[in-house]
Amino acid sequence: MCDSHTSPKPPGWSPDLDQLQKQLDRRRFLTRTAMGLGSIALGSLMGNTLLGKSISKIAAEDASLSLEQEILQAIPHLVPKAKRVVYLFMSGGPSQFETFDYKPKLLDMFGQPLPDSVRQGQRLTGMSAGQAILPVVPSIYKFNQYGKSNTWVSELLPHTAQVVDDLCIIKSMYSEAINHDPAITFFQTGNQLPGRPSIGSWISYGLGTDNQNLPSFIVLVSKNAVKDQPLYSRLWGNGFLASEHQGVQFRAGKDPVLFLDNPEGYDGEDREEMLQSLKELNTYQNEVNKDPEMEARIAQYEMAYRMQTSIPEVMSVKDEPDEVFELYGPDSRDPGTYAANCILARKLLEKDVKFVQLYHQGWDHHGGLPAGMAKQCKDTDQATAALIIDLKRRGLLEDTLVIWGGEFGRTVYSQGKLFPDNYGRDHHPRNFAMWMAGAGVKAGISYGETDDFSYNIVKDPVHVHDFQATLLHLMGIDHERFTYKYQGRRFRLTDVHGKVIKGILS
Known part of the structure; x- marks a missing residue:
C-alpha cells in the first residue's frame, strides 16, 4: 500500500x-x-x-x-504589520552629509580631489562632468549622538534627533536614475519612464479602503516649499489601473478638492436623485460596452457625493488644542504648509486612509547648500518629529508605516566653486539615506554602511525595488505575486526585481 x-x-x-x-x-x-x-x-x-x-x-x-480577481482574493498574502502609510517625500534629493551619514574623516580633506579609486569611473551628471577637479567638501555642520541607540544626527535636525530611537535609518539606498524626473518617477512607480501606477495606487488597488467616505490615496503638497524642481500629478497617477485608484490631491483654501463643491446657486437637494439617474445611465453603457472605466466613473461620482460631507470635517482643525500646534511648530497654523499638512496627515490616518503622501520640494542644492539645507530642515524638522510623537501617543504608530526620504543623495565633491562656508553638491544615486518608522520596522537602528566618502556602499545595499518590496510586505502583500495584466504582460510595482529587507523587520 x-x-x-x-x-x-x-x-x-x-x-x-x-x-x-x-x-x-x-x-x-x-x-x-x-x-x-x-x-x-x-x-x-x-x-x-x-x-x-x-x-x-x-x-x-x-x-x-478572472486571474486579476483571483489575485485580489488572495490578498493579504501574509499577516500585515501596517494598516496605513504616510510617505514624507523630500523632493530634490536631500544631502546625506548634512543629515544622517556622518563622515568625520573628510574634515582634513577639504578641497582635495576625489580619488579615482573612490569614483571608479562612475557616471557624473552633465553639470559636473566637465569639472577639471572634483574637490572634496566635508559638511560644515556638527554631528552628535542621540538616544539609546547613540545614532549620529546633524545639528540641522534637533527635533528628529529626539525621536531617533523610533527610526530605522537606511544609509545604503541606491538607484540607477541620476536625474530628477526619472529618479522620482522610479521611486513612485517602479520605473523611470512615466505611465506606471504609483505606489499609493497599487496599495489602493490591492487593499481597497477602510473608509468609504474618503479616498484611499491622498496627496498633500507643501505650499511653503522652494519650487526648484517641478512635481507632476502623474507621480500619484493610477497608470493602467482603474482611475478610482489615482491619488486625490488635497489643497489648502476654500476648495480642498477641486470640482467637489456644488456650483454657485445650486443647493444640491436633488443631488442624490441626479447621481442615481447618472449611475443607471453609466451602468447601461457599461453593459453595452463592457468598459471597466465606467465602473470606476460610477464609484468616483458616489465617492465625490460622500466627500461633500466628509471633507469639511477632516479639513477642519478648530478642535485641535493649542498644544498640538505648539508641538508641530508655528507654521502649523497656516494651512498648506508642511507643518499644517503633517497635522492633516495625522487626521487622515485617524480616519483610516490607507496611503497619505506629502511632497516637500526644495532639496536640490547645486549651490548655496549650507543656507539651503538650513532652511529646508527648519521648515520640516519639527513637524516631522511631531508627527512621530503624535502618532505614537495616539497608539497609531504601531500599525502605521512612516517613510522619509528623497529620490537620491548628493556628491561628496562640490559642484562649481568651493568656499569654506558655501558649496553645492551634485546628484548622487549610488548611495543615500532615508528612514522608516512604525509598523513592523526595527526602531533605533541604522542599516547599511558607506565608505569614508559616502560615495560607495560597503555593507547591506538597498535598491529602490527592495524598498518597494519591503513596503508591500509590511502591508501584507508579496510583491512577486501582486501583478496586473496590461497589454499582454503581467506588471508589478517592483518590475522583475526587488527583495524584502529582512534586516530591518521587527
Whole structure:
C-alpha cells in the first residue's frame, strides 16, 4: 500500500494547480455561506468586511473569476504589520552629509580631489562632468549622538534627533536614475519612464479602503516649499489601473478638492436623485460596452457625493488644542504648509486612509547648500518629529508605516566653486539615506554602511525595488505575486526585481 506522502499524483497535477484549487475551495465556501446567519453576525462584528472585502460582494461573485480577481482574493498574502502609510517625500534629493551619514574623516580633506579609486569611473551628471577637479567638501555642520541607540544626527535636525530611537535609518539606498524626473518617477512607480501606477495606487488597488467616505490615496503638497524642481500629478497617477485608484490631491483654501463643491446657486437637494439617474445611465453603457472605466466613473461620482460631507470635517482643525500646534511648530497654523499638512496627515490616518503622501520640494542644492539645507530642515524638522510623537501617543504608530526620504543623495565633491562656508553638491544615486518608522520596522537602528566618502556602499545595499518590496510586505502583500495584466504582460510595482529587507523587520 502506498503511503499518502508518496501516492501518485493525477495527470496534469502541479503545485500551483493544487494551491489554486485550495483557494477556489475557500472562495466557494465563502460564497455559499456568506448569506448565512453566522456570516451576518460576523459581518456586524467586522464592519461588514472580511479582510477588506465586502461580504455581500463576495457572495455575489461568480464562480468563474478572472486571474486579476483571483489575485485580489488572495490578498493579504501574509499577516500585515501596517494598516496605513504616510510617505514624507523630500523632493530634490536631500544631502546625506548634512543629515544622517556622518563622515568625520573628510574634515582634513577639504578641497582635495576625489580619488579615482573612490569614483571608479562612475557616471557624473552633465553639470559636473566637465569639472577639471572634483574637490572634496566635508559638511560644515556638527554631528552628535542621540538616544539609546547613540545614532549620529546633524545639528540641522534637533527635533528628529529626539525621536531617533523610533527610526530605522537606511544609509545604503541606491538607484540607477541620476536625474530628477526619472529618479522620482522610479521611486513612485517602479520605473523611470512615466505611465506606471504609483505606489499609493497599487496599495489602493490591492487593499481597497477602510473608509468609504474618503479616498484611499491622498496627496498633500507643501505650499511653503522652494519650487526648484517641478512635481507632476502623474507621480500619484493610477497608470493602467482603474482611475478610482489615482491619488486625490488635497489643497489648502476654500476648495480642498477641486470640482467637489456644488456650483454657485445650486443647493444640491436633488443631488442624490441626479447621481442615481447618472449611475443607471453609466451602468447601461457599461453593459453595452463592457468598459471597466465606467465602473470606476460610477464609484468616483458616489465617492465625490460622500466627500461633500466628509471633507469639511477632516479639513477642519478648530478642535485641535493649542498644544498640538505648539508641538508641530508655528507654521502649523497656516494651512498648506508642511507643518499644517503633517497635522492633516495625522487626521487622515485617524480616519483610516490607507496611503497619505506629502511632497516637500526644495532639496536640490547645486549651490548655496549650507543656507539651503538650513532652511529646508527648519521648515520640516519639527513637524516631522511631531508627527512621530503624535502618532505614537495616539497608539497609531504601531500599525502605521512612516517613510522619509528623497529620490537620491548628493556628491561628496562640490559642484562649481568651493568656499569654506558655501558649496553645492551634485546628484548622487549610488548611495543615500532615508528612514522608516512604525509598523513592523526595527526602531533605533541604522542599516547599511558607506565608505569614508559616502560615495560607495560597503555593507547591506538597498535598491529602490527592495524598498518597494519591503513596503508591500509590511502591508501584507508579496510583491512577486501582486501583478496586473496590461497589454499582454503581467506588471508589478517592483518590475522583475526587488527583495524584502529582512534586516530591518521587527
